[in-house]
Amino acid sequence: MKVFYTKVALNTYLDTHKKNKQIGFIPTMGALHEGHLSLLKKCNEENDISVVSIFVNPTQFDNPADLLKYPKTFQDDTKILESAQCDVLFAPDVKEIYAENITATSFDFEGLEHEMEGRFRIGHFDGVGTVVKRLFEIVAPNKAYFGEKDFQQLQIVKKMTQKQQLPLEVKGCNIHRAKNGLAMSSRNSRLTKAHLKAAPFIFKTLQKVKMKFETEAPNTIIEWVEKEFEKQSLLTLEYFTIADEKTLKNIKNKDEKTQYRAFIAVFAGEIRLIDNIQI
Ligand code: AMP
Secondary structure: OEEOHHHHHHHHHHHHHHHOOOOOEEOOOOOOOHHHHHHHHHHHHHEEEEEEEEOOOOHHHHOHOOOOHHOOOOHHHHHHHOOOOOOOOEEOOOOHHHHOOOOOOOOOOOOOOHHOHHHHOHHHHHHHHHHHHHHHHHHHOOOEEEEHHHHHHHHHHHHHHHHHHHEEEEEEEEEOOOOOOOEHHHHHHHOOHHHHHOOOOOHHHHHHHHOOOOOOOOHHHHHHHHHHHOOOOOEEEEEEEEOOOOOOOOOOOOOOOOEEEEEEEEOOOOOOEEEEEEE
């Protein structure tokens, strides 16, 4: 695996090696786990050269403490990527991406940015749009892979790619879960033992929501979820919603032709966890 820290070094390498080759790209913030590796597996199957980036993007953090405490495990990440057949790791520092101007561009994602995470993490998706666009321009991949774990982010990146006519395909990948159902996340490593034990309740609840959605009204389900979390001493519900997968707008009346998804954000102590399920 080649490791590059600068755009120039990465581009010099890719320019000489990419002729007639498909480049697949996976942007990450490091602290890699099996969820990231499931994206890499798909990327390896569909491309000749897999590029993974590790960059903890300051402009997408609405909470400075969260940015400071974001897990950083670069040495381990390198080993993990090497053994998972990653071809190229791009690990720029903040200056390489932002020069002296660490600010986000403002994007219009046609309303997708105002729902769910957008309500609770002000400016988050401008930060995501800014860094993803910059990374796409640097790496110039044919395909890029994003997890459905961050479903709203996936839809927003697809929207940006389409609106700005960026020449690549954005592909969504299934959520990778621990055996107990907990969606894998870099933030899980910061959970206390007790919170780690409590957290699988999130996906268990989503599975019940999926069953209930066949027969019960959305509002009844929302009230039920809120009550279920009130009984949990270690988990605090931030939001639960059922929304149209395409527009991400809250469901009003169930419509047979629309594909819905349930979305949830929960605090386990100071760690914020998100998850979702197609219903
Ligand atoms: P992150 O490092 O958290 O920014 O994640 C990098 C990419 O990996 C994003 O596209 C995430 O959606 C994806 N990802 C993170 N966790 C999972 C998971 N458990 N299953 C599938 N994809 C994931």
